[in-house]
Amino acid sequence: MSSTPNSYRIGPDERGHFGIFGGRYVAETLMPLILDLEKAYNEAKADPQFQGELKYLLTQYAGRPSPLYFAQRLTEKLGGAKIYLKRDELNHTGSHKINNVLGQVLLAKRMGKTRVIAETGAGQHGVATATVCALFDIPCVVFMGSVDVDRQAPNVARMKMLGAEVRPVTAGASTLKDAMNEALRDWVATCENTFYCIGTVAGPHPYPAMVRDFQCVIGDEVRKQMMEAEGRLPDTLVACIGGGSNAMGLFHPFLDDPTVRIFGVEAAGRGLDTEEHAASLTGGRPGVLHGNRTYLLQDREGQITEAHSISAGLDYPGIGPEHSWLKETGRVEYVSATDDEAVEAFQLLCKLEGIIPALESSHAVAYAAKLAPTLPKDNLLVINLSGRGDKDVPQIAERLGMKI
């Protein structure tokens, strides 16, 4: 693990492993389907027509490229690095999730699948999936933990308006992990006609690589936009991590640029010294769940423990396997921000820049706010603003004692 690979961008291997991480730990019923999916994806990836259609939808439907915006007031306030915001919250449906969903639903259509299922935490992936399924007239079922159904009510209403069926999941802690279990259970029974649209860089191979590929549009754009704005690459990248798809999309195109320092920000919940956090890389260890080997929050025996985060989208006891590998190779630095720090950062960005960030992305802002003052003024720092915070307004208002 300690030797430096020639490239950080060549994984996974043909069996879907990033070092010891990743793989395909699924029921035999699903294995043949997953092998089919891998084949279909590899063919689509190499097909100019598929790529052309995806590019068209990303541009004309989702509104890409998203701007790379120089946050002047935030930069002045923090008094260090020059901060840019990658405005993926401006995408149609309000987050980076649409990048991946457009790709997967196009693939579902190409494979002749007639039904799409998805899991969702904050509801952003659920909304994106419901949206694209409406566009392509494909029936859509979204599994969502009942706790998340309550705390992300606006997104539940959006999914329903878009024609999706939302199935609340009451098993376990009734959050994202349980929604994913239930989606996998549905898929085992329906795999012949159903496409499982996973929302993050986790699950069995080829999902971690496929979702990453679809999200790499974020980092590819940043590379180009920063060259145009500053004539050089950024020095620092910061993104929040639940499963880690927005982070992987930003990071991956820069992994082989050694001058770029990269930070993934996990949710520290009520603190890493408590048991109430969602920092699987910092507080967990390798294990097998949801089809892949990765860092997990678990007890000594291997029973999965409940994560906690104020942000439903980060409230997951695992993380994408490629992040686990990047942690062990040391290429990416994994840090964390607490619930309180995220809420503070949420307000900071509202007041200084007139941007309401998602609670998930607020974790990235929170860490950047600590990091930026320690860096020189010519350090170009990019925060991935992966989602907008409209969905979080009721929750934050309540926390701040506002009446709405």
Next chain:
Amino acid sequence: MSRIEKRFAQLKADKRAGLVTYITAGDPDAEISYQILKGLPAAGADLIELGMPFTDPMADGPSIQLAGQRALKAGMTVDKTFDMVRRFRKETGDNDTPILLMGYYNLIYQRGPEKFCKDAAAAGVDGFILVDLPPEEADELKPHATANGLDTVLLTAPTTDDVRLPAVLKFASGFVYFVSVLGITGTKSATEEAVRTHVERIKRHTRLPVGVGFGIRTPEQAAAVARHADAAVVGTAIIDHVKAGLDDKGKAKPELVPGVFAYIKALADGVRGVRKA
């Protein structure tokens, strides 16, 4: 010869199929669960699957999910599961009935495949059925299982076609477990015709016995499977009888254990009523 091989050889000599019964270790608590385990062979079980409770049983339906939660809440652990098996071998003197551990790979991975296999074999376990360990990932466990004399029963599904079957069978020993429906445990049942077709197909690829599970609830269904397969596997319906024996507070009523045995005896009668060539 492993206990599993011996048991299937005996069944063949007796010209009948076997009954494989699943219970979740520690459901509803360690002691009641042991009382059930102890009496399974007398009730008519030919092989025993002992489920290791896991927080995230993604291939299981509501019945077995809840059984796992009851067991974990009552403090079940992997060590206590080994203790159950050790106690069974010692107290009953039954050195013939195979016991397979069924569950999810993370519990094995956390202990370490080598140590897990050593500990399991020392306790008197005969093999594994691991739901989320397809042949593609089995090479980490297989050498340690083999070195400790443990069989690895692999699952095949209706989606496992003739091209893929040999790859699955390469890692299989003991018997082959055919999951007869698309879906999680305890939700749907296959038709007798579908079972016949798939068992014949699998047998064209292997000389291992074939057990069929998922969705078997009645003695008639068990008998229908027994006509075509070497064993019928029943899980959810047994767990439902465990649950039916719990009071409002989740405590075992006196009729729980006898109720489970009576049900298993009816299943066994169904299976044993089928004479095989």
